[in-house]
Structure formats: C-alpha cells, structure tokens
Amino acid sequence: MANPLTKRTPSHHAVNKPRKRRRLEQPATKSQSHNKIAQGKLAHGKVVPINDLAWKPVALPDTLDDAEGFFGLEEVDDVEIMRSGRSGEEVQYRVVVPSELGGMTEVDEMEWQGFEGGELDEAVVKGDTLGDGKQERKRERKTKDSAAQSSKPDKNEIKSLSNGFSALQDLDNEEETSEGDVSAWLPLGLSGHTLAALAKLKFWHPTSIQVAAIPEILAGQDVIGKASTGSGKTLAFGLPIIESFVTSRAAITGNKNGLKYPTALILSPTRELAHQIGQHIIQLCTNLTTESPRVAILTGGLAIQKQERLLAKADIVIGTPGRLWEIMSTVPGSLKRLQKIKFLVTDEADRLLSEGHFKEVEEILDALDKAEINENETESKTSQPRQTLVFSATFQKELHRKLASRSKAANNVLDDKASLEYVLQKLNFRNEPKFIDVNPVRQMATNLREGLMECGAMEKDLYLYALLLQYPKSRTLVFTNSIASTRRLTSLLQNLGLKPFVLHSEMPQKARLRSVERFADPATTSSILIATDVAARGLDIPSVDLIIHYHVPRAADTYIHRSGRTARGELSGTSILLCSPEETTPVQRLISKIHASSDQKSETPPLCTLTLDRSLLHRLKPRVTLSTSIVSATSSKAKISSEESWLRKAADDLGVDYDSSDFAELESSAKGRGRGKGRKKATRNEATTTSKQQITAWRAELADLLAKRVNVGVSEKYLSAGGVDVEALLQEKEERSSGNRGGAEFLGRVDIIRGWE
C-alpha cells in the first residue's frame, strides 16, 4: 500500500489525533518506484536527495478542463518530508516503503510521532536558483502551455484551484483548507498560477502597498510606490513582473531567431539586497504551477563570466549598478537584450538616484533609452513601452547631510509632493507615474519601540556591551558609521566572549553573504551583526529583535531604514540610539521631525529616554577596559607590521638595507609637521612598547573576569528581586554542580534598562 506524500501539521496535531489520509489515484508508473525500492535505492527509512525520489507524472484526467491547469506536473509517493531549523528551512526526504514491500504499515505511520524537532511538510515541486541545473529540471516538470490558465479566476475558481493544488500535495487537513484561502488577492487581478504560488507561501492577504500598486502596474501604469519598511514592497513590484511573464510568455518571446528577452530589470543599491530580491522572486517562482522565469543576479564581488552567461538566458535581471553597467557596456548583445525589457524597477530608489550614486544608474538609463532598432527587430516597434516602477520607504535628497551638525534640522525626508518632483526629474517615465503612498503620516514601522540612551562619547563600548548582555537571546544588529569601527567593535566583543558577525563593503562578497546568512540562521535565536550602513537598506532578516545605533545615523532616511530592519510585517522590535551628550539634542529634534506628521501625537512619546543601571556598568567596566587595551595594542601592532613590510619592500626595490629605526625616524620627520604628530608617535611607541607578555597578561586577566558572575543588584549575592531570571540562576547552579564552569555570561533578563514607557 503506498503512502502518499503527506503533510503533517505542527506536532501537537499529529501527536494528539490520528490524521485522516487521502490517497492520490495510483498512476501507471507505480511499478517503477517499486523497482527502485526493490533494488534498495529507496530503502525504507533512507534519507535521499530530492532528485533521487521516485518522481512520476501526474495522470491526466479524461477531459483537460478537469485538470484545473495542472498539466505536466510530477508527483511522488512514499516519502516523508522532514523539516528542521527554526523556520523549517532544512528539508530532508525520508523514504517510507509501502506495507506490501515490508515497510511501515498505515497503522505504524499513524502512531509514529515524527522526528524530534522536525516537521513533515508538503513538497511536490522543487527548484533552485538558476545556474545549478535544478531549476532547469523543475521547469521541465511543469507545463509549457500556460494559455489555458492565464485567464483571471473568480472566487469559486480559486477555491477549486486551491483545492486542486492541495490535492496534488495531499493537503487534506480541514484546518489547512479553511486557512488556505487566497481570495483576498482576487481583486488584484492575478492569475491562478500566481495565486497558487502565494498559497504555497501562505501569503493569505496582500499588504497595503500590494493592494494599491499591483492593479495599477498590471494596468500598465508607471508607479512610484512609498510604504514603510518591511511592508512587502518587493512583491508589490515582483508579482506584476512574474504575472506578466506567466500570462504573456508568448508575447514576450523574442524575434524570429528565437531569441528571448528579459521581462524586467531590477536595480538595487546594495549587493545583499540584490541577492535577497532575487531569492524572494525565486521563492515565489519555485511555487508557480507553470513555467517559471529564470532569474539572474548580477552583483560585484562574484565571477563576472558566470553572470554574463546567466544574463544571456535570464527572464528577470536583478543587479547593482556598477556590475550591471560593466556587463552592459562590455558584453556584446547584452545591452540590446536589456533594451527590450517590459519593466524597469528601481528599488530603494532615493538611494539609487541620489547624488554620488547616480552616475552608473544614469548611464544604464541612458543606454536603455537609446532605441537601437534594426530591421530584424520589427517587433520592438510594436511592443508595449517599458513601464518604470520606483519603490522606497523614503524619498530624500540630501543624503549626506550631517545629523550632528548644528544647522537646522536634518529632516531631509521629503513630503509626497517633493518626492514626486524629485523622482520625475531623475527618471524618464513613459507616462505620468501614479504616486502611491500608503503611509503618508507614519514613516516608522507600527510595532517599533524607539529609545535613546545618552552616554559619554568614550563610554559607548561599555554601553554597547551592557545592552548586548541585557538582550542575550536576541538577534541584534549594531550599526556604525565606519568600516574601521565595525572591525574594532568586532574584535572588542570577541575578546569579551561574544560571537559577532561583521558586514562592511570592504569584505569579499562571499564573506558578506556568509555573514548575513549566519546572522539570520534560523537554528539560533541569538546572534549579533556589526555592520555599516551597507546593511541599512532592504535587508529582510526574519526576527531581528534589536537595532543598536552605535553611531548616530548621518541622515533621517538612514535612521528610518536602519530601524526598519526590525519590526517587519506583523513583528515587533526595538531600536536604541547611543548618543553622546552633544548628539542628543539634534538627534531628538530629528526623531521628532520624523514623527511630526504621525497620527499618534496623543500617545506615548515616539522616543523614550533610557538609562542603564550605573552599578552594573561599574561592574562591567574592567572587562571592557581590558578588551579595549587588547584591541588597540594588537591593531597598532598589526598596522605597524604592515607598514614595515611595505617599507621593507620599498627598501628592497630601492636596493638599500632596511633598518626599522631609520625608517621610523624618517617617517616621523616627514609626518611630524602636521597635527596629530604627538598622537601618532605615542600610538607607535605604545604599540611597540606593549609587549606580547603584556597582551597575554591582559587576556588572562580578562578571561578571569569573564569567568566570574556579574551581579546585578545591591547585594553581592544573587538577587531574588529586581527582575532577575531565577530560572537561569537555577540552571547556572546546576551547571556548576555538574562541573560545568558556566557563569561566563550575564544571566537572563534583569531589566537594567530604565525608561521604557
């Protein structure tokens, strides 16, 4: 007896009540899968790669109308899908051999309560990013014919479509079917394919920006869309692009030579965001019930040759301006292909269009606008004009205006009218763009809690450490204004026993992507990322709990975007600014301007003034002081050693002997006339005089301090009041009695922060 691919709902369902099962009609090829089983390739209980499963075509019904569009799909029986990781990202496929072949019986299966920590889930189609072949294979499994499915379904059709899709995946659970209603999307005019993909992602309702923008884009309108961070802007432009691909595949197929042109070009200001947009679109396309578009992501830092190959076949191109222009301007034929796009999207548009970043974007736009039509491409003359879509949470002009300056108000976030004028100047729209602002009064995410903590300029390290200890089980993103600071803070916190990841633009691209991936790892709830503003825009990392602005942001839009990395969608989050006394007033002024138009005037102030428990800071200070000394001694040493190796090489080139003292003198007399001579000399002296033994001694002293508990209140004994996490204390005692040293970390939530309303 075959066990159809099953969906197990969260474990409490499966454990408490036996699940009803629905069997798919047995297709003719059942014997093939049994052969594989008999040969031991699919032995019961074996975990196998998805491509090795016994895939077989779904039998077609007698009349094609009954198929509800699901032609050419493949299905698989006798497999359990195990999901692990916090959000179930890791998927494994375990073979369940039918009973007649000696495998698990239906009764066995109903009693089996699953893998610990894992979940069974549905999976009929599979896919991956373009380029590794898997997406190609998936495309083959899907129908080549979309014509019959492109008409817009009504509500009843959608229900049956949903049901048809569910049936293929054995989504036979009543709770699931009632929840799996995507009818809220119907007024937007999307096709059944797209709706089925949304259902697979469990996106039951469109967000406000999606409601407002999608119908306009589908109607051929140019759109400028403004909506707060985390509100689903990517799909607001992504869905119409996918929809256009799905419903008019034939129309966009290229010239008579069979050449295909991309449907859309999406410009992103940062590499990470480009990859994220790509993944987001691929995720949706993977669940389409028809041929899905091929996505090419073109960013710097990765091999250009591979990206050129991807571009040659791509249906949707996502890129950062630098790499895109490099390819467009050098690779023959690429510009011509991109000139045929139907959609041009600028995401984080105010950033892309701002002075200083605009040059390459301008070159790209100019090149796209040049109509190079030759006689072989007559269809270009009749094709629809390109639609321009512009999205951001903010529109502002003077990006680098200093926040801390005493000049009036760096509230450079534009109002609607100014936004429109600004973008109109920069972009060549084909028709009058529709300006959609779904949050005209509120710039910040609804569930965001904002705080400001004043501390001495030299105390920021200490405050940062204390805050990180206060939030031990959080995903925390720390923003600085310089690469040097991200590096220094990373070392400082590593010395203190924390494990921060780092992200800045001077890192190799693969390391950048790895940092984001590890920080976002769903297997852990606690992680720290120290980043420059390269992470401020667009990054959609699930469940970031806390944003710490170690340096105050340089502009209002940066504050909005940094803070927008938390409290995304329905989630809540916290943002804390660390301000020196001179920074406090301008920052407060700035934040109140950002909130000035907010409709929440009568409620609590938008920005709470926070303080930290002084006695705790006092106890933590020796740790931070030691760590700071180690960082400055080791980084000065490293700097001197790299300078010396440069000088040694220069001496070699000149054919003279290298003598470090001669060069030090020469260097100091050359540099010595300027300001800072004394400081530089002192640093060099300090670095050279800080012996290795001294650094080792500091490290030992710090390790000693870290091994001791930090008490949090008035008593040297552990407190039973004041918000101490008693459970954590007890656990700590257990660890100690079992020989585990423990105690290196600050324990639990202790409410050392005062001031939240």
Ligand SMILES: Nc1ncnc2c1ncn2[C@@H]1O[C@H](COP(=O)(O)OP(=O)(O)OP(=O)(O)O)[C@@H](O)[C@H]1O
């Ligand atoms: N209709 C929907 N239902 C549920 N989740 C959605 C929906 N649309 C988008 N999302 C999810 O919401 C999250 C935020 O979306 P997205 O990254 O597009 O936000 P954004 O508005 O572009 O934010 P930012 O301005 O910070 O770039 C993503 O994880 C996305 O998958």
